[in-house]
Amino acid sequence: MPVDITAAAPEHSSAHMAGSAFHARVLDVRNLEKVYGVRGGSTRALAGVSFGVDAGELVAIMGPSGSGKSTLLNCIATIDIPTSGSIIIGGQDTSRLKHSALADFRRTKLGFIFQDANLLDTLTARENIALPLTIGRVAAGEIRGRVSRIAEALGVAEVLDKYPYQMSGGQRQRVAAARALVGDPRLVLADEPTGALDSKNSQLLLESLEALNRRLGTTVLMVTHNSFAASFCRRVLFIRDGKLFTEIVRGSDSRRKFFDEIMQVVSMMGGVDDVR
Amino acid sequence: MFARLALGNVRKSARDYAIYFVTLVLGVAVFYAFNTMANQADFFEGDTREVMQTVGLLLHGLTYFLAVVMGFLMVYANNFLMRRRKQELGLYQVLGMRRRQVSLVLTLELLFASALSFAIGIACGVLLSQILVFVTAHLFEATVSNFHFFFSFDALLTTLVCFGVIFFVMLFFNMRSLRKLRLVELMGARHENEKVRVRGMGLSTVLFVGGLALIIVAYVRLLHDGLPVSSGAMPAFYVTTALVVLGTLILFFGLGGLFLAIASRRQSYWRDLNMFTTRELAARINTTGVSLAVISLVLFLAMTSVTAGMGICNALNEEIEKNTPYDATLTQYSSTDEANQEVDLIALLKNAGVDTDALGHLAQSTVYYNLGSESGVAGITLSEMAQETGATLPLGMDSSDASSTGLYVMSESDYNALRSILGMSAIELDGEHYLITCSMDNDEIVSFYNKALDSGYAITIGGQLLSPQQTETITDTSATFVNSNIGSNSGTLIVPDAIASAARGEKSYSETNLEVMYAEGTTTEEGDNLMEAAAAALEADSTTYKSLAYMSLATREGVAKASESTTGMVSYLAIYIGFVLVVSCAAILAIQQLSGASDSALRYRTLSELGCPDRLIYRSLLFQTLLSFLFPLIVALAHSVVALKCVIDVIKVFGQINILSSSLMAVSIFLVVYGGYFFVTYRTARSVVHGTLVGARHSA
Numbered sequence: 015m016p017v018d019i020t021a022a023a024p025e026h027s028s029a030h031m032a033g034s035a036f037h038a039r040v041l042d043v044r045n046l047e048k049v050y051g052v053r054g055g056s057t058r059a060l061a062g063v064s065f066g067v068d069a070g071e072l073v074a075i076m077g078p079s080g081s082g083k084s085t086l087l088n089c090i091a092t093i094d095i096p097t098s099g100s101i102i103i104g105g106q107d108t109s110r111l112k113h114s115a116l117a118d119f120r121r122t123k124l125g126f127i128f129q130d131a132n133l134l135d136t137l138t139a140r141e142n143i144a145l146p147l148t149i150g151r152v153a154a155g156e157i158r159g160r161v162s163r164i165a166e167a168l169g170v171a172e173v174l175d176k177y178p179y180q181m182s183g184g185q186r187q188r189v190a191a192a193r194a195l196v197g198d199p200r201l202v203l204a205d206e207p208t209g210a211l212d213s214k215n216s217q218l219l220l221e222s223l224e225a226l227n228r229r230l231g232t233t234v235l236m237v238t239h240n241s242f243a244a245s246f247c248r249r250v251l252f253i254r255d256g257k258l259f260t261e262i263v264r265g266s267d268s269r270r271k272f273f274d275e276i277m278q279v280v281s282m283m284g285g286v287d288d289v290r
Numbered sequence: 291m292f293a294r295l296a297l298g299n300v301r302k303s304a305r306d307y308a309i310y311f312v313t314l315v316l317g318v319a320v321f322y323a324f325n326t327m328a329n330q331a332d333f334f335e336g337d338t339r340e341v342m343q344t345v346g347l348l349l350h351g352l353t354y355f356l357a358v359v360m361g362f363l364m365v366y367a368n369n370f371l372m373r374r375r376k377q378e379l380g381l382y383q384v385l386g387m388r389r390r391q392v393s394l395v396l397t398l399e400l401l402f403a404s405a406l407s408f409a410i411g412i413a414c415g416v417l418l419s420q421i422l423v424f425v426t427a428h429l430f431e432a433t434v435s436n437f438h439f440f441f442s443f444d445a446l447l448t449t450l451v452c453f454g455v456i457f458f459v460m461l462f463f464n465m466r467s468l469r470k471l472r473l474v475e476l477m478g479a480r481h482e483n484e485k486v487r488v489r490g491m492g493l494s495t496v497l498f499v500g501g502l503a504l505i506i507v508a509y510v511r512l513l514h515d516g517l518p519v520s521s522g523a524m525p526a527f528y529v530t531t532a533l534v535v536l537g538t539l540i541l542f543f544g545l546g547g548l549f550l551a552i553a554s555r556r557q558s559y560w561r562d563l564n565m566f567t568t569r570e571l572a573a574r575i576n577t578t579g580v581s582l583a584v585i586s587l588v589l590f591l592a593m594t595s596v597t598a599g600m601g602i603c604n605a606l607n608e609e610i611e612k613n614t615p616y617d618a619t620l621t622q623y624s625s626t627d628e629a630n631q632e633v634d635l636i637a638l639l640k641n642a643g644v645d646t647d648a649l650g651h652l653a654q655s656t657v658y659y660n661l662g663s664e665s666g667v668a669g670i671t672l673s674e675m676a677q678e679t680g681a682t683l684p685l686g687m688d689s690s691d692a693s694s695t696g697l698y699v700m701s702e703s704d705y706n707a708l709r710s711i712l713g714m715s716a717i718e719l720d721g722e723h724y725l726i727t728c729s730m731d732n733d734e735i736v737s738f739y740n741k742a743l744d745s746g747y748a749i750t751i752g753g754q755l756l757s758p759q760q761t762e763t764i765t766d767t768s769a770t771f772v773n774s775n776i777g778s779n780s781g782t783l784i785v786p787d788a789i790a791s792a793a794r795g796e797k798s799y800s801e802t803n804l805e806v807m808y809a810e811g812t813t814t815e816e817g818d819n820l821m822e823a824a825a826a827a828l829e830a831d832s833t834t835y836k837s838l839a840y841m842s843l844a845t846r847e848g849v850a851k852a853s854e855s856t857t858g859m860v861s862y863l864a865i866y867i868g869f870v871l872v873v874s875c876a877a878i879l880a881i882q883q884l885s886g887a888s889d890s891a892l893r894y895r896t897l898s899e900l901g902c903p904d905r906l907i908y909r910s911l912l913f914q915t916l917l918s919f920l921f922p923l924i925v926a927l928a929h930s931v932v933a934l935k936c937v938i939d940v941i942k943v944f945g946q947i948n949i950l951s952s953s954l955m956a957v958s959i960f961l962v963v964y965g966g967y968f969f970v971t972y973r974t975a976r977s978v979v980h981g982t983l984v985g986a987r988h989s990a
Binding site: 091093117118119121122124134136148 | 893
């Protein structure tokens with residue numbers, strides 16, 4: 015079913031917000047371990063991480079460089095294979111999926127936003143956004159409508175017929191977000207989505223994501239070392255040395271206050287490098 | 291230290307540049323092997339040896355032409371690869387290497403790669419040349435005497451010179467592109483999105499249609515004018531050539547955009563990776579338009595020359611039996627200053643001490659045509675005939691001779707003499723009729739004469755009016771006066787004896803033939819030996835030799851041998867040219883495709899991360915590779931079909947050419963070489979992409 019963003023019913027989204035009705039688990043990570051290298055020189059990038067993400071949540075994972083946060087995201091994204099432990103997305107244990115089924119799984123259940131947009135530069139914005147749908151063999155007529163609606167929601171409707179090189183960095187990243195969301199995924203994974211953006215464009219992107227999360231209940235898991243970006247989320251998990259360090263929840267705090275809380279944890283942890 | 295870096299670079303990029311190395315190796319091997327032809331002559335005797343020496347010379351000359359083509363390919367490929375290495379070269383300099391040191395690394399790399407390819411190439415070439423000896427034996431139907439392993443220093447030297455020059459030209463271009471390198475551009479531009487320059491759809495359509503129009507005009511002109519048979523027709527032919535070259539270029543400029551325009555209008559554009567495939571292809575065609583056009587023109591050249599060459603050979607071989615009805619013929623061609631001298635070959639032979647009775651059954655016949663205009667002669671030129679009957683002159687016979695000189699003339703009794711030794715009954719002309727004989731296996735010419743005969747076309751010759759004896763041209767073996775591999779009598783009037791001698795003018799060109807059928811009990815070999823001895827005696831007899839401007843002996847066996855040799859020669863030329871040209875084209879396409887695939891590797895990775903199944907990615911890659919190989923081929927095929935149609939029209943004058951069987955040979959060269967390159971290209975590109983996808987999954 016296409017996502018009708020503009021017509022999203024307020025009571026529908028409040029159900030997610032209130033979280034009172036039910037918490038469908040979208041993601042369940044259990045005892046995740048990842049060891050790189052063999053014999054002697056091995057590194058434990060993940061040393062037993064467990065956590066869960068409910069439907070409609072907007073969660074950030076923070077940690078210093080080398081803390082294992084990117085490895086964690088890659089494992090969840092089914093791009094990397096964990097050494098042990100399990101990842102259950104929408105009730106499906108990803109380690110049990112065959113290699114051939116993984117691509118389909120990624121396309122239908124997951125949405126990706128990369129640090130450097132990763133748009134295909136031979137395609138226009140419209141075509142880039144449509145890509146997950148054409149691969150999924152959605153009817154051509156339906157593709158048009160869905161692409162326009164999601165582009166509208168992310169404020170990139172006017173650049174639909176432009177090529178990546180003709181867009182600004184912010185526009186590129188929002189087109190990438192539109193591409194991640196157009197397939198109506200269960201879980202959107204964002205790897206440093208604001209990493210390559212200036213503060214104005216970062217804010218624009220994060221506000222769009224927050225709005226989509228609030229209105230549609232899109233579940234987003236974001237990896238970042240940027241406290242400002244993390245402060246847009248409902249919950250922040252901190253990772254250090256491959257283990258879960260702590261987590262804080264925004265609750266009813268203002269974003270400003272939540273940002274201060276995040277900064278406190280960051281300094282307590284010994285600093286997340288490159289804080290902006 | 292620099293040598294290690296260079297060696298490392300060569301090893302590292304071995305797979306990416308595999309096609310480049312393979313092509314270099316193939317080039318060296320083929321150059322060497324085909325240049326050993328003259329050496330191969332040592333393994334044969336007699337005629338074959340002589341022919342092989344000629345073939346060797348021919349191929350040697352051809353080598354330099356092909357080296358230029360090959361050099362063009364290598365330089366192009368090398369520049370293409372250099373462009374892709376800009377970043378790496380920039381990095382060396384950023385890390386503090388001096389430019390001179392970088393150029394040393396580049397030179398060493400090129401030297402290692404070239405030396406290695408050259409060594410392997412020569413090794414393959416030596417092997418190939420040993421095999422070629424037996425191929426030669428088969429082609430020339432000769433036996434190999436005392437075969438032993440051989441190595442040709444001359445061939446090695448020729449190959450070394452060719453590739454040495456190519457090496458230095460490549461080096462020059464490498465140094466130039468290194469000088470033009472701007473560090474700032476290189477280091478900053480790594481993650482910038484690539485600009486995609488696809489011409490607007492409107493402009494593309496105009497370009498494509500314009501190019502197509504030019505090509506069609508060229509086709510129509512060529513089909514209308516035919517190939518130029520006289521120098522006067524050359525300017526028009528040059529214009530046609532220019533039109534087709536220009537048209538092909540413009541066509542390829544517009545192709546990418548038009549392809550995109552058409553594909554994006556279809557519903558299927560929005561399915562699977564179709565839009566990605568289309569965009570990638572359109573972008574690639576746009577950036578490589580010029581080289582695609584050049585490739586399709588070179589392919590066209592290769593296909594046409596190979597097919598036409600083989601076609602002519604087949605025509606020669608198929609007609610040979612019909613055109614050698616005598617065991618031997620001895621021909622004397624008159625010289626212009628002694629034009630009017632009657633020649634009696636039998637008397638001359640006797641004079642030179644030859645026992646003519648021992649030669650077998652003899653017939654002597656003379657044909658002539660007048661060089662000046664004669665009174666009492668009218669209506670015997672082709673153009674007069676055409677005017678009178680309203681028929682058009684057959685192609686290839688509409689030269690200036692058609693209006694100035696008449697048909698050959700032969701007397702009735704000369705004709706009956708050769709009919710008699712062929713075992714045919716004599717004809718009677720009753721003093722007022724004439725016949726036309728023609729040995730060309732060409733329906734157009736024969737029906738041209740038939741039309742005249744059928745309409746009762748009257749000629750005036752020797753002051754007398756003659757009418758046709760029969761409505762049909764004589765085309766049986768009696769129309770052949772001289773043994774030859776092709777039809778040699780384009781039209782001869784048979785007239786009553788008195789008229790034949792009366793009509794001969796002050797100045798005329800004549801040929802006197804002695805047709806010989808060996809006596810019963812004489813073997814071909816004995817007969818041939820007798821004839822050779824007779825011809826030699828005639829030549830040695832100085833008193834008679836003076837009056838014999840040109841003399842030639844054509845034994846049935848000798849003509850067959852010569853024809854086989856020609857076939858072998860043309861086959862070698864065709865294979866050599868065709869192979870080198872096709873390899874050059876296919877290699878350029880392959881290198882473009884492969885570097886395209888590795889340039890796009892990140893895109894394939896993104897596609898995979900977005901959840902695109904590998905199968906769709908590989909299918910897209912296959913489709914891109916296939917179409918990139920097909921587009922130039924299709925254009926080249928279209929050009930070839932039109933050009934070959936004209937080639938056939940010209941060759942038809944000599945005999946029917948079976949283009950189908952000869953093009954089979956060309957087609958199989960194509961299938962193997964072009965198809966082989968396509969296959970290897972796809973497999974290599976697939977493994978490049980596969981490496982990216984797998985690498986992304988496990989090293990992230």
